[in-house]
Amino acid sequence: MTLIRLPAFAALLACATLAGTSASALEIVRGGNPASPIAGIVVVKDVGGVDIAYQSGIPGDAKAGDTKAQTIDSLTKIEASLKSQGFTMGDVVMMRVALVGDPAMGGKMDFPGMMAGYKMFFGTPEQPNKPARITTQIAALGAPGSMVEIEVQAVKPHS
Secondary structure (H helix, E strand, O other): OOOOOOOHHHHHHHHHHHOOOOHHHOEEEEEOOOOOOOOOEEEEEEEOOEEEEEEEEEEOOHHHOOHHHHHHHHHHHHHHHHHHOOOOHHHEEEEEEEEEOEHHHOOEOOHHHHHHHHOOOOOOOOOOOOOEEEEEEEOOOOOOOOOEEEEEEEEEEOO
């Protein structure tokens, strides 16, 4: 299989063309804090019969404590943001997780702690969805003290 990477807008146009939808028919909704220069969530509506949500990275609240607590904090915020646009955690198809090394673990990422929080939202009897995911360790996040940042993409049939 050959993977070709296109800029996001070009890929979106390609999907719209393949689905028989013109780019001018797409509706793009941006949500989040109006004072922020970054959209918290962007929803592209009616791309070949589905809506696609791009949830920007949400750092865990440094006051929440360890990696597990910050993962739960991040996923709770993501869940609320998705819900505000008509999506659920069951619609999440891709997730990217960035972990800062935990000082309590000698600077190594706390993958087990992140997984403990993650498993409360995905692969449960109530919400069996298991999105594709990558997890990487990074040097630092823009929010001091935050050890977790998560972004997601979600897809749901257009209603």
